[in-house]
Amino acid sequence: MTVESAVQLLPIPAPAASQFGVEIRGLDLANLSDEDFKIIEKALYEHQVVLFKNQQSLSPYHQYQLNHRFSPNSTIYGHSNNTKKTASILHPDLKTLPNQPQVQLIGNGFVPEYEGLQNAQLKHPHHKTFHKTAIPEAEDLDFTRFYRWHIDAALYGANMQPPKVTTLMAVKVPGGRRQVLRYDDGTDDNLNVSLGTTAFVSGEKSYEILSDEAKEFARTTRVEYAPHPYIWMSKAKSLPTGLGLFSDGLELLESELPDVTESDIQIHPICWKNPVTGKLALQIHPSAVRKLHLKDGTIIDDIAKVRDIVYGLLRPGIAPELVYAHDWEEGDMVLFHNRGALHTVCGAFAPEEVRMFRQCNLADTEAPAGPDA
Template structure:
């Protein structure tokens, strides 16, 4: 078999990205240690890896590839979050019975797949989560970023290192215009149902020296049970964090809170291979900011405005990689080095079926030295 090759997306026909790579000649069902080392190095240097023509890859092999980045991790990255009826994640995920760490996501009715019967999948639509929405008559032509996020429970469980997505069935063809609707006029032509990625490293590098210092020395505190806490709130039109309207679920109305599970994480996470810093904040789940001098920003509006100001340049159209899904594409992405968003609005008859896997890590992300010393 030929050696694995790694080719930057920007130099591949049909791609326009400043990060990411296409990997060829990788046998994901029978991955040697040497081949995994090539893939691991490529991932941490490129953040997104695309493997074409992988329809044959089993849920077990997908899980094993995902777990190989952290062999001590075994449970689904959101843990029991999907069991909570009030969680905003609850309707969107189905679990494969014989490989429970792998989830099925998509849109439309699927009679049978991998032991699941008569499943109704729902592609998240921005009108269910945003404070404003695109007019219904424009819905098939225009769309928005649904929610920029990191795949992470952010309560109790450490954020997964990687996520894998496999396209099993993809509706064909049409494009949509993704609108930011924030007064800037920004918009982006996207493939139907794309997954959008932006690099946390580019986001950090674009900050002013003052903001880089702030990001290096500050920590983000996340809400307890964050996906229930945020369930009453609504998103900004860019999908980058929430509007501050006082609609969060009060803490005394959440499930019992275990203080030791509340996560206070660095705003910047260090790359394990090249040492670069990524600005990694889940903008919808953040509740407080802890500063270098020991003070804490607790005003939620100020917290969100600060994070938004720092992250918004990073999602400008020229910084977004929108993957044009084809059946058999397996995308492996560095969940600790970028944020991503679901995009798109499907017609009822457009059936889409994907497999997703991420695993709660065995350790928290490493931050800058300034944070480590402060702790």
């Protein structure tokens, strides 16, 4: 479909059961006019995932500027770089670029120098460090799992609301082999994926396929997230689907966390409203949930029950036929609607396989809108 004479919107190979995502051609991301940005903004909210090819020359500064257009009142990385706390489970995964601190270098392997960053040892998140069980070592390079389905968000801090958009830029992509992604949840569900794929599901589709009863529950219930959630969950272990945690009592006590300010605890609707289409998306970070606030004022604080309910809502939406697993090529720039999609990294890399990606998102000042907004 031609939007303007030089701009094209093309479908990407998303699964037929859950068509979302679009590729845009014909825009210069380093020199965007206001009209150019409106095309991108509309595409993002209508399609959830937007792909630009061949962006090798795009600088970290221009990547940040693209994010900044979506959140013009913010200049703060989505986690405020608080992930540098050694207890945070995000600490090993992120390396801040010195000259553009809103942009993180992520990936795998040793990088002698990149954009002012020296001698960076990148660590790709491997499910064996976070899941309670792991794929046997002998099968590790042939099979993989979803690492952790999530929303990019600090989920703590009154002024640290979930980013509207995340940008991912593929700087270096090791090629060659593929892996079979296993759900390992008692089903035979699996996917054939490229090495180090990023998997996406549409929150709108996840809501759409719920029963009427579940939709009513989702529309009228709010989720309370744990304070300092990535430290709180640092000793807990994930389910094999990456869709939440086992309830083994391993979460840190509040007394073991950094100081907690009650007003900084985030409580969000389960369903977030798309600002352009008005559609509802099922948007929950399943590993960070602590309580559920029901419409009658009841609060469910039994963590095992909370997780069971959240899992029941989210599991249908990650069925293989609904997952878009992006086959990365160097120069790919992907924008995704962080308030309308869940995503996860996947893959198991050998130590010598160097992978370099730039990630940027900005904490917003406005909370996501719920169904009644």
